[in-house]
Amino acid sequence: MNPSLASLICACGIAALFYLDKDRSVRTSKALWLPVVYLWIVGSRSVSVWLGVTPPDGTNVQIDGSPLDAAVFGVLLATAIVLLIRRSSRTRTLLAANWPILIYVFYCLISVAWSYHPEVAFKRWLKACEDVAMVLVILTEGLPGAAFRRLVSRVGFLLFPASVLLIKYYDSLGRGYDPSGGISNTGVTTNKNELGLIVLVISLGALWNVRALLIHNDEPRRGRRLVAQGTLLTFGIVLLQMAHCATATACFVLGGGLMLATGLRAIRIRPARVHILCLAIILVGGVALLVGGEGNAAHALGRQSNLSGRTEIWAAVIPAVSNPIVGDGFESFWIGPDVQKVWRSLSGWWHPEDLNEAHNGYIEVYLNLGWIGVGLISLILISGYRRAVAAFRLNSSIGGLMLAYIIVSAVYNITEAGFRSPHSMWIFLLLAIFSAGGIPAGLFGHEKLKILASRGGAASKTAASDKFIPERETVYAVGRF
Helix, strand or coil: CCHHHHHHHHHHHHHHHHHHCCCCCCCCCHHHHHHHHHHHHHCCCCHHHHHCCCCCCCCCHHHHCCHHHHHHHHHHHHHHHHHHHHCHHHHHHHHHHCHHHHHHHHHHHHHHHHCCCHHHHHHHHHHHHHHHHHHHHHHCCCCHHHHHHHHHHHHHHHHHHHHHHHHHHCHHHHEEECCCCCEEECCCCCCHHHHHHHHHHHHHHHHHHHHHHHHCCCCCCHHHHHHHHHHHHHHHHHHHHHHCCHHHHHHHHHHHHHHHHCCCHHHHCCCCHHHHHHHHHHHHHHHHHHHHCCCHHHHHCCCCCCHHHHHHHHHHHHHHCCCCCCCCCCCCHHHCCCHHHHHHHCCCCCCHHHCCCCCCHHHHHHHHHHHHHHHHHHHHHHHHHHHHHHHHHHCHHHHHHHHHHHHHHHHHCCCCCCCCCCCHHHHHHHHHHHHHHHCCCCCCCCCCCCCCCCCCCEEEECCCCEEEECCCCCCCCCCCC
16 A cells, blocks of 8 residues: 555544544543653654754763753743642642652752752653653543543554554654664664553553443443553554564553453452452462563663563673662763673673663662662552552542552563653652552542532532532543543
8 A cells, every 4th residue: 555545544533433432421631642742752752753853963961861851841841830829629639639759859859969960860750740740731621531542542543553554654653673683673663662562551541441431331422432441452462562572562451451350349348359369460470571561671781581680681781880778860871881791790681781771670670779769669669559458448540550550560670761851751660659649638539429400500520520510511520430
């Protein structure tokens, strides 16, 4: 097929998906497009790469970055902050309910002081704050459940079909070469692992949407929306196969299995069983990734894909940190002098200087923030898990989804560095933890379907909003998050 014709068909298909998924029974603000656009960028390529804007000669991209990208992210962050100030009441409630994340972000700011490039570390810290801001924009919506559903749909409807289009008809954009010379499918991203990651987090949300539509027969426009969400999920499964990313595929199976299992009556009536289920998934997933999973880092450096390759990287980076208590500073290890110790340790490898992550999230945090950072990340995961279990007892649907994201994140970071910014896995982990903390706080998760049509008007109070309903206005507050 001619690429131009394929592009036209793809554009029409994307428009059709948006049309089929349209649901006028719930309303979300236009501000939701902020995190959608942010995830379009984080989940694909930077604006400068899409526009072909190259940095001036002699520029160190890893240190200096792109002025265009900095301007785009700056505008998004400033807009999000202004919006959150207007939603200050709900914002404060969510932040107070998730104090471990605030402590971690504050410690990251403090660590800028001992970074080798403090100005670079501070700019990266601002990007990390943008992750938190975008998550808060989503969850301070009047109906955060509907906001999450639309976020997943809007991101997936564009990135998934576009990835297939680029892979099939635009080889120079949709495919690339790994360091060993092999061809890999990258889609809208820059490498197959990033493609697998964005497909993983969006596909879990699509699976949850499909499950909810199958269970609830009274959903408005259920048939059309089921077609749209089913198509999105199908795209996700196909792209996981095309990406050949074993980590993302394994995590999708584990997360999807956990989500579906928590919907079983045997688990719902005995919530304590969810602990056994989550522990089993972590153990099985960890062993599968370490023993039978892909060795992406080792393969990229010219070694075979096996456990020994990854352990050599870990053995090289762990002793390279000058201060194991506090690390080299926020996101600073790979741009500081300690990285040269890693290059010397891996001198027999092919281009060890191309390595820019430890391929283990926990070790990556240790390199930048030391044992204190590892302890804070552990606190975030443990407290997030406890809150998700508490949310599961109140709302099994949202609790099961949030548990899936938290457990998947814990497993994913065994072989990939996902506790960094901007990173899709980190964003959805924050989204899961903030959501789980918001349910006991009463912000959302308890809304009931209401149709209010009063000639004189009525006052509607939900867990997330308190606003007047004008005369003859029909409002649906759907709470099946």
